[in-house]
Amino acid sequence: MTDSPCALSDGDPRELPGFRRTYASGRLTLGLGFPLRTRADLDEVRDPTVQAKIARAAEAGGVAALYARDIPLRVPSFGDVGQVYDPWVFLTHIAAHTSRIALGTAGIVLPVRHPLHVAKSAASLDRLSGGRFLLGLASGDRPEEFRAFGLEQGERGEQFRENLRVMTHALTTEMRGIRWPGGWMHSADVVPKPTATSVPTIMIGSCQQSVAYLAAHGDGWMTYPREFDAQRRTVAHWRAMVAAHADAGAGDDGVDDGGVFKPFAQSLQIDLAEDPDEMASPITFGFRIGRRRLVDHLEDLRGIGVNHVQLSLGACRRPVREVIAELAEHVVPRFPALD
Template sequence: MSPASHASNASALSRLTAGGFSIGVEAPLDNDWTPAGELARRNSGRLPGEPDMQHHAALAKLVDQLGFRALWVRDVPVYDPSFGDAAQVFEVFTYLGYLAGMTHDILLGTAAVVLPIREPLLTLKAAATVQQLSGNRLLMGVASGDRPVEYPLFGRDFPGRGANFRNQVDLLRDHARTHLPEPLDLLPRPSAPLPLLVAGLSQQTPAWIGQHMDGSLAFPGTPAEHAHRVAAWRAVAGAKPYASFIHLELDARPDAPMKRWRFGFSGGRTALIQELQAMRAAGVDHIGLHVRRNQRPLDDTFHEIAEYVLPLFQNFAATDNAPGAAMRATADA
């Protein structure tokens, strides 16, 4: 049975925010940012920031089966030692096509594709391919990029990346119909519009972003920081989804206190529940969990979150799937 046969008729965006709030995970599915992970990296000869991908397929299947809403994949075309982060190693669309073939329900997101360094028509074809093969599960996060070293490698102009970004968004929106001479076409044709979520402002004005993007992929932050960002997003984008990420180390002790660090925190599941409640109250619609700092085995961590945390946030009786329903659900609680 093909992956598409398992997909919902609902759009990927409406599924992301169904019930008002949802929780996903961010690849790579490895806890290499830990002392034990670093030791294993050195012993294996992997580069600094290069995760262990041996168990990624089994863990991707697991988070799908456990009910996590989305699996997010970053786009890092070239390994740069100065950044020390290879993301999930694999080319983003190839990897999503692979994940589409082994999962059934989980949404598959890019966080985020750097449009200006890519060939536009091939990017569109790759995205449309993943969208169709996954059964309309693709969430396409897009960005203008923040690594100047990459641009000359691809023959692209770094100062002009803002205009390039806008042009590529136009092409993605009309499936290149106004960009190809007749009788040329690009296949596969889209089964639905590609959902575009933007990381940052991508060299655009807030008003342009609010009008042309379908959602926001916000930089990690505290609930208070997100409350300010959500207000700014709602002012230009209305009820369109607002998503972000947490770098999590889940302590085996359920009531272990929270210890914040940059981009996230360590603590037990009680602290995680409280943080997610605060995020929901701040107006956040989706949180992806980044687990490279997590010291416990990831399968144990995912099982615990699925048993004790997901039901508190993803099983609301509300049927309103509109972005922003999180705030209404909180108010009604």
């Protein structure tokens, strides 16, 4: 790590506090997604000050990471506006009220954002959080957003690749020009630079790319819950693509990733039942489930190679503070943060 915000570092981004707290081979940790509220909570829970207090409780309870979603526009037909506040600003607020917990985006909609702005915001949050930031990137899924930003939805995969290339260049080089269809940077530079060679980058969902591309260009992958055997195959495919990239030696970024661990993560929506032994019953992207059965399920996921699970609590019928307290007492100790 370098002390100068304008100088490149030779540090490994996977050695930064946020990554080390959240990911390790053979281990499984837990994260939570903002907003930290359930359908049983009153509106006051939405207040950013209250969210910060709940975030501190999650940190004290051993949760590894907290994630903010990037939903640029309110689209009523989707019925979901995430945590409402801009993820860069919101996570900076949370960083100021916490000290150890990793802070991630899940994920920044890269095709509709200028890659130089993303680079500057990511490096800024990385430095302001003391290396706790995990940059989750996604391709987006709301047609109204693409039209509003002058992009066709069918172009988002190509735009994702282009913006990732420019963003990576801005984060990892100093005073080196770059030209791309959307612009030309010369005799100029993006600062600050990250605390390591780059910001830990987690690919969220498919990003409209192949798994081989995600393995080559990301430090990890967070995907969606699947039927158990299907997820087992997905984990195995990810490991194979990571190994293939390592065997190929230096990638097109010029960095030799041979032998590097790249975690597999997934999301999971839960409605935590009052009965700790209640068996799982399906809900959208997850289960209504008792805590003991949740532990069993998480242990099964760890057994097939899942390294991290981001729990979403919005479907819970109990207040968020109660749910987090129960998770902290009975579930998180089985899958604690790694610091």
